[in-house]
Amino acid sequence: MAALPPYRQGRPAPAEGYKLSSNENPFDPLPGVAEAVAATATAINRYPDATALTLREKLGERFGVTPDEVLVGDGSVALLAQFILAAAAPGDEVVYSWRSFEAYPGLVTVSGATSVQIPNRADHGHDLDAMADAITDRTRVVIVCSPNNPTGVTVTADEFEAFMARVPSDLLVLLDEAYVEFVRDAASVDGRTLIGRYPNLVVLRTFSKAYGLAGLRVGYAIGPVAILDAARATAIPLGVTAAAGAAGVASLEPTAETELLARVAEIVERRTRLHTGLVSQGWPVPDAQGNFVWLPTGADTTAVAERLFDAGVVVRAFPPEGIRVSIGEHESVDILLGILGELVPASQEGHPK
Numbered sequence: 554m555a556a557l558p559p560y561r562q563g564r565p566a567p568a569e570g571y572k573l574s575s576n577e578n579p580f581d582p583l584p585g586v587a588e589a590v591a592a593t594a595t596a597i598n599r600y601p602d603a604t605a606l607t608l609r610e611k612l613g614e615r616f617g618v619t620p621d622e623v624l625v626g627d628g629s630v631a632l633l634a635q636f637i638l639a640a641a642a643p644g645d646e647v648v649y650s651w652r653s654f655e656a657y658p659g660l661v662t663v664s665g666a667t668s669v670q671i672p673n674r675a676d677h678g679h680d681l682d683a684m685a686d687a688i689t690d691r692t693r694v695v696i697v698c699s700p701n702n703p704t705g706v707t708v709t710a711d712e713f714e715a716f717m718a719r720v721p722s723d724l725l726v727l728l729d730e731a732y733v734e735f736v737r738d739a740a741s742v743d744g745r746t747l748i749g750r751y752p753n754l755v756v757l758r759t760f761s762k763a764y765g766l767a768g769l770r771v772g773y774a775i776g777p778v779a780i781l782d783a784a785r786a787t788a789i790p791l792g793v794t795a796a797a798g799a800a801g802v803a804s805l806e807p808t809a810e811t812e813l814l815a816r817v818a819e820i821v822e823r824r825t826r827l828h829t830g831l832v833s834q835g836w837p838v839p840d841a842q843g844n845f846v847w848l849p850t851g852a853d854t855t856a857v858a859e860r861l862f863d864a865g866v867v868v869r870a871f872p873p874e875g876i877r878v879s880i881g882e883h884e885s886v887d888i889l890l891g892i893l894g895e896l897v898p899a900s901q902e903g904h905p906k
């Protein structure tokens with residue numbers, strides 16, 4: 554327990570402020586989705602369907618797989634935990650890029666295994682060659698996060714294929730695509746096109762981000778049945794509530810999904826506006842393909858985060874590396890550009906000023 558810092562959630566925003574610290578979707582739930590959730594209230598004296606079959610059927614149709622090749626969990630972070638617990642134990646290693654999703658180290662520690670963190674490249678993307686080099690006979694899981702939280706950079710399809718060619722076919726690879734719906738760079742890996750191609754690949758996605766269901770906790774994995782069965786075995790039973798399952802199903806209805814994806818397009822537009830604005834101010838920001846932007850503030854991280862907080866904007870600071878700013882309400886983009894324009898770091902070697 555001493556080795557395990559507790560998961561820290563983003564700070565709450567001040568009243569009238571903007572919470573841009575948890576990569577949440579700023580739009581209110583769709584009425585149809587909220588109604589589907591409300592309809593489950595009349596049966597909350599009953600346990601939910603433990604396997605979320607209706608949602609698995611819908612996702613199976615969409616991805617061209619059977620419902621058994623889909624595993625639904627109470628958030629994709631729960632699924633990550635299940636896969637790591639299923640595959641790794643004391644003495645084993647789990648390889649992933651760093652900095653990446655802050656939950657990975659804790660999940661690996663809980664399994665008893667050891668994290669092998671491979672530093673991101675200078676452009677803040679995964680160094681997949683170094684990750685492949687780090688694989689030993691103790692490695693049980695490799696996690697690839699695209700777009701990478703918190704840096705926003707994707708792995709390209711070519712890089713991923715070259716990486717998979719170097720990975721032993723019995724080593725579990727988790728492709729974490731929590732933000733895939735926000736990707737606009739066509740060269741990026743897309744797990745959907747890889748389904749069925751590798752016996753050791755599991756693709757993880759979530760309804761928390763693009764579909765705006767973070768509060769309900771529902772994510773899914775697609776992969777070979779035997780691997781998913783192992784993760785079913787390590788799950789805490791009955792984690793996915795009927796409300797979460799119903800919200801997932803309602804979000805995939807064509808009218809609802811069209812509207813949700815239009816909102817994603819709106820968020821992407823705001824991201825482009827923020828990213829382009831920061832680049833023209835001289836900020837050395839990397840490519841941003843998720844619903845967030847990474848500011849490499851280095852030693853100034855805490856000071857910049859405090860300055861934003863004082864202006865009512867809560868961001869996620871990772872001192873002494875940088876700050877992740879989620880794309881939120883429309884007005885927040887101009888506020889950010891106004892404040893950050895005054896805080897452009899002095900020119901750094903290798904970065905545009």
Ligand SMILES: Cc1ncc(COP(=O)(O)O)c(C=O)c1O
Nearest residue numbers: 628629630654702731759761772
């Ligand atoms: C990269 C990544 N994976 C997984 C998750 C977990 O999402 P959820 O458990 O809400 O599905 C997050 C959440 O922030 C994330 O950033």
